Amino acid sequence: MRMPEPDGAVIARKRAIVETLRTLVPGPGGVIFDEDELRAYETDGLTAYRQIPMIVVLPSSTAEVSAVLRYCHDEGIKIVPRGAGTGLSGGALPLADGITLGLSKLNRILEVDYPNRCVVTQPGVTNLGITRAVEAEGFYYAPDPSSQIACSIGGNIAENSGGVHCLKYGLTTNNVLGVEFVLMDGTVVRFGGKHLDAEGYDLLGVVTGSEGLLGIVTEVTVRILRKPATARALLLGFPSSEQAGDCVAEIIAAGIIPGGMEMMDKPAIHATEAFVHAGYPLDVEALLIVELDGPEAEVEHLIERVDAIARQQGATYHRASAGEAEREAFWSGRKNAFPAVGRISPDYLCMDGTIPRNRLPEVLARMREMSERYGLRVANVFHAGDGNLHPLILYDANKPDELARTEAFGAEILKLCVEVGGVLTGEHGVGVEKRDLMGAMFDETDLKQQQRLKCAFDPDQLLNPGKVFPQLHRCAELGRLHVHHGKLPFPDLPRF
Amino acid sequence: MSDSWKPTDDAQVLEAVAWASAEEVPLEIVGQGSKRSFGRPLQCERDLDLSGLSGITLYEPGELVLSAKAGTALSEIRAALEDARQELAFEPPDLAPFFGRPAGAGTLGGTIAANLSGPRRINAGAARDHFLGFQAVSGRGERFKSGGRVMKNVTGYDLPKLLAGSFGTLAVMTDVTVKVLPAPEKQRTVLLFGLDDAAAVAALSAALGSPHEVSGAAHLPAAVAAGSSVDFVAGAGTAVTAIRLEGHGPSVEARCAALREALAAGGPAAAAQEELHSQRSRTLWREIAELAPFVVRPELAVWRISVAPSEGPKVAATLADLPEMLHYFDWGGGLLWLGTAAGGTAEEVRVRGAVATVGGHATLLRAPARVRLAVPVFQPLDAARAALSRRVKEGFDPRRILNPGRMVPEL
Ligand SMILES: Cc1cc2nc3c(=O)[nH]c(=O)nc-3n(C[C@H](O)[C@H](O)[C@H](O)COP(=O)(O)OP(=O)(O)OC[C@H]3O[C@@H](n4cnc5c(N)ncnc54)[C@H](O)[C@@H]3O)c2cc1C
Numbered sequence: 001m002r003m004p005e006p007d008g009a010v011i012a013r014k015r016a017i018v019e020t021l022r023t024l025v026p027g028p029g030g031v032i033f034d035e036d037e038l039r040a041y042e043t044d045g046l047t048a049y050r051q052i053p054m055i056v057v058l059p060s061s062t063a064e065v066s067a068v069l070r071y072c073h074d075e076g077i078k079i080v081p082r083g084a085g086t087g088l089s090g091g092a093l094p095l096a097d098g099i100t101l102g103l104s105k106l107n108r109i110l111e112v113d114y115p116n117r118c119v120v121t122q123p124g125v126t127n128l129g130i131t132r133a134v135e136a137e138g139f140y141y142a143p144d145p146s147s148q149i150a151c152s153i154g155g156n157i158a159e160n161s162g163g164v165h166c167l168k169y170g171l172t173t174n175n176v177l178g179v180e181f182v183l184m185d186g187t188v189v190r191f192g193g194k195h196l197d198a199e200g201y202d203l204l205g206v207v208t209g210s211e212g213l214l215g216i217v218t219e220v221t222v223r224i225l226r227k228p229a230t231a232r233a234l235l236l237g238f239p240s241s242e243q244a245g246d247c248v249a250e251i252i253a254a255g256i257i258p259g260g261m262e263m264m265d266k267p268a269i270h271a272t273e274a275f276v277h278a279g280y281p282l283d284v285e286a287l288l289i290v291e292l293d294g295p296e297a298e299v300e301h302l303i304e305r306v307d308a309i310a311r312q313q314g315a316t317y318h319r320a321s322a323g324e325a326e327r328e329a330f331w332s333g334r335k336n337a338f339p340a341v342g343r344i345s346p347d348y349l350c351m352d353g354t355i356p357r358n359r360l361p362e363v364l365a366r367m368r369e370m371s372e373r374y375g376l377r378v379a380n381v382f383h384a385g386d387g388n389l390h391p392l393i394l395y396d397a398n399k400p401d402e403l404a405r406t407e408a409f410g411a412e413i414l415k416l417c418v419e420v421g422g423v424l425t426g427e428h429g430v431g432v433e434k435r436d437l438m439g440a441m442f443d444e445t446d447l448k449q450q451q452r453l454k455c456a457f458d459p460d461q462l463l464n465p466g467k468v469f470p471q472l473h474r475c476a477e478l479g480r481l482h483v484h485h486g487k488l489p490f491p492d493l494p495r496f
Numbered sequence: 497m498s499d500s501w502k503p504t505d506d507a508q509v510l511e512a513v514a515w516a517s518a519e520e521v522p523l524e525i526v527g528q529g530s531k532r533s534f535g536r537p538l539q540c541e542r543d544l545d546l547s548g549l550s551g552i553t554l555y556e557p558g559e560l561v562l563s564a565k566a567g568t569a570l571s572e573i574r575a576a577l578e579d580a581r582q583e584l585a586f587e588p589p590d591l592a593p594f595f596g597r598p599a600g601a602g603t604l605g606g607t608i609a610a611n612l613s614g615p616r617r618i619n620a621g622a623a624r625d626h627f628l629g630f631q632a633v634s635g636r637g638e639r640f641k642s643g644g645r646v647m648k649n650v651t652g653y654d655l656p657k658l659l660a661g662s663f664g665t666l667a668v669m670t671d672v673t674v675k676v677l678p679a680p681e682k683q684r685t686v687l688l689f690g691l692d693d694a695a696a697v698a699a700l701s702a703a704l705g706s707p708h709e710v711s712g713a714a715h716l717p718a719a720v721a722a723g724s725s726v727d728f729v730a731g732a733g734t735a736v737t738a739i740r741l742e743g744h745g746p747s748v749e750a751r752c753a754a755l756r757e758a759l760a761a762g763g764p765a766a767a768a769q770e771e772l773h774s775q776r777s778r779t780l781w782r783e784i785a786e787l788a789p790f791v792v793r794p795e796l797a798v799w800r801i802s803v804a805p806s807e808g809p810k811v812a813a814t815l816a817d818l819p820e821m822l823h824y825f826d827w828g829g830g831l832l833w834l835g836t837a838a839g840g841t842a843e844e845v846r847v848r849g850a851v852a853t854v855g856g857h858a859t860l861l862r863a864p865a866r867v868r869l870a871v872p873v874f875q876p877l878d879a880a881r882a883a884l885s886r887r888v889k890e891g892f893d894p895r896r897i898l899n900p901g902r903m904v905p906e907l
Contacts, residue, residue, distance in 0.1 A: 115701045115806045116830075138707070160650045167647075173654065174625045189880045194804035196830055197611065197622060198661060199857035199875035200903065201885050205624055205657025209650045229707045249558040255581060255678035255744075294709065295754065298747030354646040356559050386647040387559075426648035434651075441651055442641070449640045450653050452891030456884060468652065481636060481894055483518045 001049050001090075001432050003466045006097040010077055014054055017077065021099075024067040025059050030105075032056040041100050044085040044092040045147075046433055048349065048403060053080065053094030060105045062180060062188060062218040069216065070186025072099060078462050079184070081212035083123065083155030086147045088350055089431025091159065091211045091467055103154050106218065109133050116194050117224055118177055123154025123217045127161075130222065139224040142169035145427070146335050154217040160209030162427035164260040164334065167385035168293075169225070171427070173208040180219035181207055184458040194221060206453065211429050212464040214457040228293035231259060232303055233330045236310045237284030237317030241265060242361040244286035247313040248384045249358065251290065251306055258306070258385065259293035262334050265364070267379035268341070268392070269333075275340035278333035281317040288384065289330050337381045338392065345377070345394035347403075351410050353417030354426035357387040366416055367391060374409040376402075388426035389417070415440050430468045438470050447471075452478050500526075500543040506631070506639070506670045512544055513668055514637030516897045525664035525899050527567055527603030530592040531610055535663055535902040536873050537865045546605060549670060554645070557582055561628065561645050563673040566605030573604050583679040586623050587614025589785040595862065596794060605669050611661030614785035615712040615740065618704065618827050624660035626675045632659065632667035635893025645673045658888070664899040665907050666892040680742035684752045685712070685777040687728060688737040688759065689768040693717065693809035696737040697829035699759060701805060703739045704828045706758060708751040712740030712781055713828040720789045720824045726780045728770050738772075740781060784826055787833065790862070796820060796835035797863040799847055803856035805829035814850040818843055838863050844871040851875070874903050882906075 010017075014033065021031045032038060033055050042050045059065045072079055078098035085092055094100045106122035112134055113119070119130055119141070127148040130141040144163035145151055151161070157179060162171045169175070178192030191204035198204060207214050238244040244263055251258065264272070264280075264287045273280045280287055288310075292302045303320055310318055321327035333340075341348050355363055364380065371378045377394040391413055395406040414424050414434065418441050424434045438447060447469060454461065455475035465472060503509045516523050524540035526532065528547050546567035554563040557580040564573060570588065577583050589612060592601040613622040629643025642655035659666060688699055696715035703710045714737070721729050721736040729736050741751045756769055772780060783789075790798050803811055808829035815821060819837035826833065836843050844860070851858045857875035860868065877885060882904075889896070889907045901907070 113804075114705060115698075116804045117701075117705055139705075160654070162648055170621065170625065171648065173657070174621050183880075183884075187880050189878075189884065191881075193855045195802045195856040196617060196827060197613075197802050197857075199859075200877050200881065201666075201888055202611070202624060202657045202661050203881070203884065203888075205654055205660070208657070209654050226705055226707045228709075252560065252678075253558050255681065257678065294743070295707070295747055295750045297750035298744055301744060301746045354644075354648045356556070356561075356646060358556070358559060383648065388646075388648040421644075422646050423644045423649040424651045426646070427650055429650055430652065438652065441644075445638050446640045446642065447652075449634060449638070449892070450642070450655065453653055453655070453658070453888065456887035456891050479890070479894065481517070484514070485518050486515060 003095065004472070006095065010097045011054060018055060020071060021055065021057050021068065024071060025057055025064050027060050030058050030060065032058070041082065041094060044090060045088045046090040046431065048397070049090050049093050049432060051094045051096060053100040054097055056100045056102060058102045058105050062182065065101070065182050065216055065218050066186045066188055068101060069182055069184055073185045073460070073462060076460065076462065078465055080464050081158065081216050083152035083158065084126070084150050086151040087155060087159060087429065087431065088352065089425065089429040089433040091429050091431040091464070093432050095466065101216065103152060110219070113194065118194055118221050119224055120219065120221045121153060123220055124152050127151050127153055127156055134224050138227050140227050141175070141222055142225055143172050143175055146338065153220050153222065157208050157217050157220060158210065158212050159427070159429045162383070162388065164262055164383065167261060168257050168259050173205060176204065176208055176220065176222055178221040179204060179207065179217050182216045182218055184215065184460070184463050192221065211431060211468055213454055213468060214463065228259070229295045230299050231291055231293035231327060232299050233289055233291040233321045233327045234303060234306055234310070235280070235317070235319045235330050236288040236290065236315045237281045238286045238288070238315055239284065241286040241364050243314045244288050245357065245360040247288060247310050247315065250309045250313060254305060254309060256302055256306065258290050260289065260291040261385035262289045263287065263382040263384040264334065264337065265380040267377065268337055268381050271344050271379055272333035272337050272340040275343055276332045276336050278329050280333055284317055289334055334381065341379050341392045341394065346396040346398065349393045349395065349406050349410055351389070351391045351393065351413050352425045352428040353414045353422055354386070354388045355417050355420050355422035357384070359420040363389070363416060363420060367413060370409055370412055374405050376406060376409055387422065411437055432467055435468055436470050448473065448478055455479065499541065500545050502545040502548045504548040509544070509549065509668055509670050510633050510637070510639055513633045513635070516542070517635060517637040517895055520895050520897060522897050522900050525668055527606035528569065528601045530597050530601035531595060531606060533595050534610065534861060536868055536905070538899060538902055544668065546668070547603060552576055553671065560647065560676050561673060562676050563645060563671060564604050566603065566669040566672050568604050570602045570604055570607055571600045577676055581679050582676045584626060584674065585616060585620040585677040586626050587616045587785060588612055588623065589614045591786060593791050594787045605672055608660050608672055609662060609664050609669070615714060615781055615826050618713060619709065619711050624657050627656040627660050627672065628675055629673040630656060630659060630669045631671040632669045634667045635895060635898045643673065647675055663902050665889065665903055666898065668898065682745045682748045683740060683742040683774065683777050684748050685772040685780060686739045686752060686756055686759070687770040687772060689732050689770070690734040691715070691737050692735065693812055693825070696735065697805060697809050697825065699737055699762065700739065700828040702762060703755060703759065706755065708741060708755045709743065710739055711742045712738065714738045714784050715825040715829065717824060719822060723789055723792065724780065724783055726772065726776050728772060728776065729780060738780060740777065789822065789824060790833070790835050793822065793835060795838065796822065797838035797843070797867060798861045799834045799858050800861045801832040801834060801847070801851060801856065801858045803830060803832065803851060803854050807854035807856070808832050811850045811854060815846060818846060838867055840867050840870050848875070872904065
């Protein structure tokens with residue numbers, strides 16, 4: 001992976017930088033610079049790429065984050081933000097001449113406010129930690145990435161993470177009310193709060209999903225929801241993925257938005273069943289998990305309707321969860337799909353494109369063709385309701401050129417997603433992984449306009465450089481306006 | 497009177513903006529003009545009228561997605577969605593009558609640019625939450641796009657969020673794509689009578705914190721309730737608190753019964769209840785969304801105040817002595833609509849002062865042009881955010897030719 005050329009002059013000053021950082025972050029274990037200890041930070045969830053950072057700093061307060069950034073800004077030192085390091089696109093991949101700024105010590109929930117149905121928390125708290133803090137009162141935080149026991153809420157904001165329930169309850173961006181945010185020059189700003197809607201430009205919406213390129217999230221306010229009274233899941237097996245896809249379309253056309261709607265193909269079903277013994281049928285080509293949640297009357301009513309639709313669409317296997325234990329068992333397979341595939345292959349690469357759902361059969365067929373051509377197996381899990389595909393490409397990093405072939409296969413899948421009207425990434429982010437594919441979706445003008453937004457936040461481009469954008473332009477160059485004076489346009493344009 | 501251009505395709509929009517950028521001629525960006533008097537008054541040499549850029553370009557109900565030219569009439573979008581029993585779930589309010597224009601005016605692009613949402617904002621989200629992608633021309637005179645036509649997309653910065661609520665000050669949208677959802681089969685509204693503001697917001701908070709999926713939570717003090725065209729509300733002779741439940745038939749009935757029981761158990765204050773079904777319920781929420789209490793009082797200046805729900809009643813109490821003060825709450829208490837005699841700076845200082853003590857923002861949604869020139873219409877930002885906003889504007893519209901000063905003088 002091509003990264004910005006490390007700045008030897010900065011690396012040569014490592015000692016002095018460490019000394020200064022220790023005064024800015026004086027607590028024990030706040031500054032890490034020993035090679036062995038640094039190794040723990042060399043990669044994130046995209047383990048194919050590794051780089052030992054120059055220094056790791058773990059601040060304990062917003063004031064410390066601000067002080068570190070101001071110092072690095074003044075000294076021209078690059079910063080890579082890091083939450084829990086579970087990201088799957090290499091967003092937290094370190095730089096040889098950069099400081100990895102970890103938020104793991106900012107790990108306290110600051111306030112639970114039931115009357116206003118929100119939680120104020122530091123960014124290092126895990127996604128599940130928020131739900132744990134409020135579940136005794138019957139509340140939960142809705143976006144639930146499969147990594148929820150480990151990933152941080154700050155990382156969720158940076159990636160605008162999703163989960164299996166986001167068709168009905170939205171992504172992170174739809175569930176965040178406010179953040180405290182530190183800009184690269186150390187300025188601390190607040191966007192949003194416990195109230196709704198932005199005053200002025202929606203900068204909260206902009207920093208959500210900005211992959212650590214615009215600033216550091218140091219505090220978060222999220223809305224919490226009351227747990228639905230009941231939830232039941234249906235497990236539906238189909239002889240073909242086309243039929244499963246049609247079933248999804250029919251459910252939505254009937255005006256039903258399930259709490260969750262997930263699909264797995266045969267390789268994924270077999271891998272997960274062997275791993276967690278969820279009770280999945282092994283003789284079907286595609287499996288759907290459809291979860292209905294709400295009051296009992298609604299769930300009973302909709303379970304019947306969905307089941308009828310599934311029968312019409314040719315489902316050969318159906319089973320409705322009888323109790324909580326069984327519902328959780330249905331989900332356990334899906335939620336463990338990644339590690340399950342990890343067991344049947346030395347390595348796997350998880351892709352994350354989104355497609356218009358009705359193109360699914362075609363995309364799956366072409367993926368099978370690619371799988372043969374590249375000589376690599378692929379298992380598919382799919383957020384069926386919203387068209388977000390997760391093809392898992394199985395490979396062995398120890399075999400020469402298998403990683404390169406895997407990456408080429410993955411790139412071809414993502415380009416296919418764009419070709420059929422979809423996008424490169426639905427929830428995992430661009431990071432370094434999809435950076436060089438951005439041109440498949442955006443032209444130069446689109447990308448430059450995005451980078452001008454970056455310039456408003458970080459004009460020296462010291463925050464997480466080398467991520468998201470295939471080519472870095474200097475802000476001065478991006479700001480230049482090429483003016484062509486002409487005559488008044490279109491005299492024939494209707495005017496009144 | 498300014499000169500008006502009415503392009504009929506994207507190329508003409510590009511040509512017009514590129515020319516204006518080169519010549520540094522400010523443009524006022526207009527849809528159907530339904531919200532033209534929202535914001536600081538503009539003095540532009542030319543109007544760019546986008547209502548000729550019209551038509552639905554893609555609608556796939558099964559995919560929950562609709563794309564249209566930005567100048568498409570909202571009424572046309574609504575009609576198409578209704579045919580497939582779908583809707584824009586953020587409930588865009590028709591504010592044309594409130595602004596003294598014929599009902600039904602407004603375009604999809606204008607709705608998004610103003611990021612206006614109705615009572616369902618509390619659980620379905622705002623316009624910005626349903627805005628998936630766009631094509632636009634920046635103030636630099638360049639065509640660009642962002643987002644897409646799928647619901648789940650984190651490819652690059654979320655520029656749709658930035659353009660939603662930017663009031664045409666960053667780019668001229670030519671094509672927009674939104675998420676659409678099935679329209680609820682059924683709705684019911686539970687009414688509680690005689691609660692004061694604080695007790696009402698406490699009851700709304702309890703309802704919103706219940707598992708009954710409340711999709712509307714408003715409180716109308718007696719003076720506002722009396723003006724409703726819904727008999728049960730107007731005839732109450734006291735304050736009315738309204739809680740809406742929507743969804744599949746059996747679900748709404750069950751939730752309604754359960755909610756009423758829970759509220760009754762909440763104490764004697766909440767004991768007086770009534771229930772509105774379909775048409776009456778719809779009418780009441782339309783009145784709440786479309787600011788009906790202020791449509792009939794065109795002389796009042798109207799503030800839109802967004803705070804944490806529990807703070808709403810306190811803010812209203814602090815401002816109770818404003819001349820001719822008339823108010824009601826939506827969003828469970830978090831949205832305070834407040835009318836007052838159209839004064840100026842004195843009222844502004846009071847309103848913004850009250851909001852400052854609790855956090856949130858106040859927008860002067862309606863007032864005579866001289867007032868909107870004299871006082872900040874949008875909540876003034878602190879120095880850091882103001883500087884950031886200026887730099888964002890600089891990146892999109894460096895010569896300040898798009899709606900310059902519509903939000904604040906420097907943008
Ligand atoms: C097994 C597995 C399952 C997964 N399932 C899902 C899933 O279902 N849905 C989904 O969306 N994702 C999923 N992910 C991906 C990942 O968990 C999410 O992207 C998560 O939000 C990353 O959080 P993190 O704290 O680990 O962030 P990191 O990996 O540490 O960082 C991610 C990015 O955010 C930036 N960042 C982190 N913290 C901050 C901060 N405080 N301020 C500014 N920038 C910051 C980093 O620079 C980096 O660019 C999965 C990952 C794994 C390993």
